[in-house]
Amino acid sequence: MQIKVYCSEESNVMKKMLTGRNIGNMLFVLLLLVLLFVPSAKAAVLRGLMQMGFFSPDVESNVQEKVPTAIDLSAIHFKDAAGNGIVLGDLKGKVVFLNFWATWCPPCLAEMPSINKMYNKFKDDQAFVFIFVDADSDLLKSARFMEKRNYHLPLYRAASAIPEMIFSGSLPTTVVFDKQGRISYHESGAANYNDNRFIDFMTKLKNMK
Structure with a gap:
């Protein structure tokens, strides 16, 4: 009982x-x-919010008030998987899109499709240079990540110290330099870089002397 x-x-x-x-x-x-x-699940949610119009890049704010622009770009080096180097100071006359990311970072995964679409619009234009820096410097892993998703973004690792005013450790971080080597955009956090306003912003930088 x-x-x-x-x-x-x-x-x-x-x-x-x-x-x-x-x-x-x-x-x-x-x-x-x-x-x-589960990073991919969080990335999917963020990506859905982007498609709804959230996380648009703020290209209208005065970046110079947020980020100092007097930087020695000649001291900032990157290298690709083949050992080929690129120096920011050598890219005067180009619009430079610099992105710091990692394969384990959900906001990075969320913004990557929009970055890939934006990159495909400008990749054949010699006025632009794109540098995607794997924060872990594991280029083999990041290359496999790109290949699996059919992305063709140019991958690099940092080959010198990076000034904190450019990259303080937050992922993702995106910096755009104008043709004079000045910071024109700086954002820590995910954003939809295929947004029409950002495409127009990049085009205006190209047309500036």
Whole structure:
């Protein structure tokens, strides 16, 4: 008899736990855990918000008020997987799009499709240079990541110290230099870089002397 009472009480407890409200709470907690510990899931949510019009790049703000522009670009070097180097100071006369990212970073994964679309619009224009810096310097891993997703973004690793005013460690970080080597855009965090306003912004920088 004691066993039956115990089983009955246990059944009642289970029924109370499985009410609609509790199931909803458990599903909510499960969703939070997935977003916290599954980078691709968090990236998918951010990407969906981008498609809804969120995370548009703020190209109208005065960047010079936020980021000093007196930087020795000749001291900033990057290298690709083949060991070929590129120096920011040698890119005067070009519009430079510089992006710091990592394969494990959900906001980086979220913005990458928009970056790839924007890159494809400008990649054949000699006025632009694109540098995608793997923060982990694991170019083989990042190349596999790109290949799997059919991206063809030029990958580099940092081959010198990077001034904190350009990259402070936050991922992703995107910096755009004008043809005079001045910082024209600086953003830490994901953004939709295929946004029409950003495309227009890049075109205006190209047309500036």
